[in-house]
Amino acid sequence: MSQVHLRAALNAIPTYTPGRSVAGAIKLASNEMGYPPLPSVIAAITEAAQDMNRYPDNSSGALGRALADRFGVSPDQITVGCGSVALCEQFIQATCGEGDEVIYGWRSFEAYPILTKVVGATAVTAPLLAGEALNLPALAAAITENTRLIFVCNPNNPTGTALRTVELQAFLDQVPPRVLVVIDEAYREFVDDDDVPDGIEIARGRDNVAVLRTMSKAYGLAGLRVGYAVAAPEVTTALHKVALPFSVSTLAQAAALASLESAPELLERCQQVVLERARVRAQLLELGYSVPESQANFVWLPLRDQSAAFAQHCEVAANVIVRAFNDADAGGVRITISRPHENDAFLSAAASFPR
Numbered sequence: 596m597s598q599v600h601l602r603a604a605l606n607a608i609p610t611y612t613p614g615r616s617v618a619g620a621i622k623l624a625s626n627e628m629g630y631p632p633l634p635s636v637i638a639a640i641t642e643a644a645q646d647m648n649r650y651p652d653n654s655s656g657a658l659g660r661a662l663a664d665r666f667g668v669s670p671d672q673i674t675v676g677c678g679s680v681a682l683c684e685q686f687i688q689a690t691c692g693e694g695d696e697v698i699y700g701w702r703s704f705e706a707y708p709i710l711t712k713v714v715g716a717t718a719v720t721a722p723l724l725a726g727e728a729l730n731l732p733a734l735a736a737a738i739t740e741n742t743r744l745i746f747v748c749n750p751n752n753p754t755g756t757a758l759r760t761v762e763l764q765a766f767l768d769q770v771p772p773r774v775l776v777v778i779d780e781a782y783r784e785f786v787d788d789d790d791v792p793d794g795i796e797i798a799r800g801r802d803n804v805a806v807l808r809t810m811s812k813a814y815g816l817a818g819l820r821v822g823y824a825v826a827a828p829e830v831t832t833a834l835h836k837v838a839l840p841f842s843v844s845t846l847a848q849a850a851a852l853a854s855l856e857s858a859p860e861l862l863e864r865c866q867q868v869v870l871e872r873a874r875v876r877a878q879l880l881e882l883g884y885s886v887p888e889s890q891a892n893f894v895w896l897p898l899r900d901q902s903a904a905f906a907q908h909c910e911v912a913a914n915v916i917v918r919a920f921n922d923a924d925a926g927g928v929r930i931t932i933s934r935p936h937e938n939d940a941f942l943s944a945a946a947s948f949p950r
């Protein structure tokens with residue numbers, strides 16, 4: 596047994612569980628894009644590899660300017676991170692010390708509790724509504740003197756549900772200006788309901804609202820690790836202070852830039868996913884499953900104590916790996932929407948699951 600003195604707080608922190616990859620299986624467990632990078636993106640990565648003896652641009656300057664241009668914000672409002680999960684941690688580090696509080700709905704993105712506790716902050720959660728959507732009034736009611744940060748995941752991972760403009764505005768109006776709200780829009784590009792607000796638009800004129808997005812999902816670069824935050828300049832400065840130096844690689848910056856240049860083609864793929872999402876949900880409803888309406892690239896089956904058995908069945912019956920979350924009262928299964936033949940394999944397993 597090692598005698599090393601480790602932080603006692605770590606005993607209460609779960610290890611992040613990624614979606615499983617099984618050789619030869621159809622992986623619908625991590626909300627990845629089911630298509631490989633475009634040839635132009637691979638060419639940009641290959642060319643950037645020539646400079647691998649040099650450190651990356653620590654400020655991701657060219658990429659930051661391209662993002663600022665695209666969204667009509669100032670470059671001093673953009674932070675590029677090693678995946679948006681790194682930026683989640685930077686937001687917590689920038690706002691919280693020991694004992695400060697971070698609020699989020701539950702279930703939501705599993706990294707929130709881990710990152711909150713690693714930094715030594717206190718997690719405060721509010722359960723989802725009966726339809727699996729975030730309960731904004733409950734999040735607002737949880738605010739105390741010690742609250743520093745609120746994560747609002749929209750659409751919510753893993754339930755796929757999305758907040759509408761009026762309710763989100765009303766919530767933001769109730770949050771004191773000293774509390775930072777981070778709207779995590781990892782799945783923004785899959786939203787097709789005009790009444791689901793664009794966080795970057797809703798954050799204009801609100802200095803305590805920041806938006807988090809990623810190149811991992813819609814842009815298909817999960818393996819390269821690039822995410823970005825749009826925030827007030829003072830918040831952006833703080834995010835840069837707590838960043839791990841050089842964590843966004845030269846390859847990642849080049850691939851993200853090339854992907855933004857090919858955005859129309861890549862976003863067209865997202866529209867295919869949106870069409871498939873409607874098809875998969877309709878078939879699941881027909882099979883008798885309860886399926887909340889999703890605005891993301893996955894659907895959620897709130898199967899509660901049947902979740903593990905369902906995931907096991909998908910693997911055995913159709914060689915499909917889905918993601919089960921096994922808590923007793925908030926558990927369910929999240930299934931990524933991918934290419935049609937992969938979705939069909941999943942649907943065949945859902946049809947043969949004995950219930």
Ligand SMILES: *Cc1c(COP(=O)(O)O)cnc(C)c1O
Pocket residue numbers: 626677678679680681704748752779781808809810811817820821822
């Ligand atoms: C996938 C995901 C992220 C993290 O994406 P990165 O790959 O780290 O950019 C962040 N937030 C939510 C809600 C996600 O689902």
